[in-house]
Amino acid sequence: MARGDIIASDGLIARNNGPWAKDKLSFIDQFVPAALQATQQKLERCYVDLFAGPGKNVNDSVSGEEFDGAALRALRATSPSARKTHFTKATLVNLDADDHAALTARVDALDQAGALRPRRKNVALLNGDANHVVHRVMTAIDTRAYVFVVLDIEAPKQLSWATLQALRMHGHDSVDLFTLFPLDMALNRMLSYRQETVEQSASVLTKFFGTDAWRPLLSERVTDAQSRELRRAILDLYLNRVRALGWKHAIVVRDVKRVGDSGLYKMRYASNHPAGHDIAQWSAEQPRRRDQLDMF
Numbered sequence: 263m264a265r266g267d268i269i270a271s272d273g274l275i276a277r278n279n280g281p282w283a284k285d286k287l288s289f290i291d292q293f294v295p296a297a298l299q300a301t302q303q304k305l306e307r308c309y310v311d312l313f314a315g316p317g318k319n320v321n322d323s324v325s326g327e328e329f330d331g332a333a334l335r336a337l338r339a340t341s342p343s344a345r346k347t348h349f350t351k352a353t354l355v356n357l358d359a360d361d362h363a364a365l366t367a368r369v370d371a372l373d374q375a376g377a378l379r380p381r382r383k384n385v386a387l388l389n390g391d392a393n394h395v396v397h398r399v400m401t402a403i404d405t406r407a408y409v410f411v412v413l414d415i416e417a418p419k420q421l422s423w424a425t426l427q428a429l430r431m432h433g434h435d436s437v438d439l440f441t442l443f444p445l446d447m448a449l450n451r452m453l454s455y456r457q458e459t460v461e462q463s464a465s466v467l468t469k470f471f472g473t474d475a476w477r478p479l480l481s482e483r484v485t486d487a488q489s490r491e492l493r494r495a496i497l498d499l500y501l502n503r504v505r506a507l508g509w510k511h512a513i514v515v516r517d518v519k520r521v522g523d524s525g526l527y528k529m530r531y532a533s534n535h536p537a538g539h540d541i542a543q544w545s546a547e548q549p550r551r552r553d554q555l556d557m558f
Contacts, residue, residue: 267316267360268320268322270318270320270328271326271328272318272367272368272371274316274318274363274364274367274368275316275360275361275364276316276317276318276319276320276328276364277315277316277318277319277320277331278319278320278321278322279319279320279321280321280323280520280521281321281521282518282519282520282521282526283319283321283329284329285516285518285519286414286442286516286518286529287329287330287331287332287335288516288545289440289515289516289529289531289542289545290332290335290336290339290412290440291335292544292545292548293440293515293531293541293542293545294335294336294339294410295339295340295341295342296342296541296544296545297408297410297438297538297541298339298340298341298347298348298349299341299342299343299344299347300537300538300541301408301436302341302344302347304406304407304408304436305350305404305406305407306350306351306403306404306406306407306408307347307348307349307350307351307407307408307410308349308350308351308352308353308403308407308408308409308410309333309336309337309349309351309352309353309410309412310352310353310355310399310400310403310409310410310411310412311332311333311336311352311353311354311355311411311412311414312355312392312396312399312411312412312413312425313355313356313357313392313412313413313414313415313416313420313421314331314332314333314354314355314356314361314365314387314412314414315331315333315356315361315365315414316331316356316360316361316364316365316368317330317331317333317334317364317365317368317369318330318331318334318364318368319331332412332414333352333354333365333369333412334368334369334372336349336352336410336412337349337352337369337372337378337379337380337385338372338377338378338379339379340379348379348380349379349380349410350380350384351380351384351385351386351403351407352380352384352385352386353385353386353387353388353399353402354369354385354386354387354388355387355388355389355390355392355395355399356387356388356389357389357390357391357392359389362387362388362389365387366387369382369385369387370382386402392413392420392421392425393421393422393424393425396425396428396429397428397432400428400429400432400434401432403432403434405432405433405434405435406435407434407436408436408438409434409436409437409438410438410440411429411437411438411439411440412440412441413425413439413440413441413442414441414442415441415442415444416442416444417444417447417448418444418448418449418452418466418467418470419466419469419470421470422469422470422472423469423470423471423472423473423503424472426439426472426504426507427472427507430507430508430509436534436535436538437509437533437534438531438532438533438535438538439504439509439530439531439532439533440515440529440530440531441529441530441531441532442527442528442529442530443497443500443514443527443528443529443530444527445493445496445497445525445527445528446493446524446525446526446527446528447526447527449467449496450493452466452467453467453476453480453492453496460480471499471500471503472503473503475499476496476499479492479495479496479499480492482495497514497528500530501513501514501530504530504532505532508534509532509533509534510533510534511531511532511533511534511535511536511538511539511542512530512531512532513530513531513532513539513542513543513546514528514529514530514531514546515529515530515531515542515543515545515546516528516529516546531546
């Protein structure tokens with residue numbers, strides 16, 4: 263069992279997560295049904311989660327409250343106007359074998375309960391490195407399909423820029439992307455005032471951004487007052503590079519914070535279609551309260 267895991271009421275491992283995780287997941291609840299409706303004419307609608315996790319979260323600080331992760335929410339989702347419109351296929355990837363086993367068991371349970379919308383045979387669960395299997399995942403999907411990709415990483419070292427490139431290089435017409443950007447967590451620590459810390463993280467940063475263009479941005483920060491400008495510039499660097507890959511629309515849809523105003527991470531959405539952008543922007547503008555975010 264990995265650090266940060268806990269046993270849920272179903273006897274399987276889960277992520278030990280605070281209420282802020284619901285803020286992130288609320289985008290899945292709001293965006294996915296609307297996106298399914300907008301793409302109902304597509305013959306295939308595919309959900310891809312390259313860092314899927316065990317499928318369930320437990321807030322151990324609040325009486326063990328449990329809530330499902332993105333994958334299980336997406337696999338249950340339907341269009342608000344037609345329950346028969348849902349994801350037709352899904353691919354769920356985990357590097358950790360325990361996460362893979364737990365998620366497989368939960369997908370099977372969802373199927374047995376009659377709540378799994380795609381056919382079980384069309385839900386592939388892979389135990390492997392997302393950065394290594396991404397080409398196999400994308401080549402298995404019809405290029406005319408609608409594809410919604412989730413990259414819910416925990417640290418920059420988990421995601422290579424080459425993986426984002428791979429999502430765009432197989433000729434798919436419609437790929438939407440929902441990604442965790444750890445700006446106030448790992449990236450903030452890596453972009454330290456201590457040069458030694460920066461150099462220790464340099465290869466990870468360059469692999470994450472796909473460039474060393476982060477270096478001159480860091481060199482422009484001289485005082486603490488300029489740290490905010492650095493964080494904004496780092497985020498803009500990433501968003502602009504995402505747009506350059508062909509996702510014309512790339513925006514921040516969640517600024518996730520701990521209790522209080524302490525920043526954690528930002529959730530980014532990217533699409534090459536204006537309808538996707540409009541739905542994502544609508545979701546970003548909805549008022550949210552953590553005690554009202556869990557829809558399942």
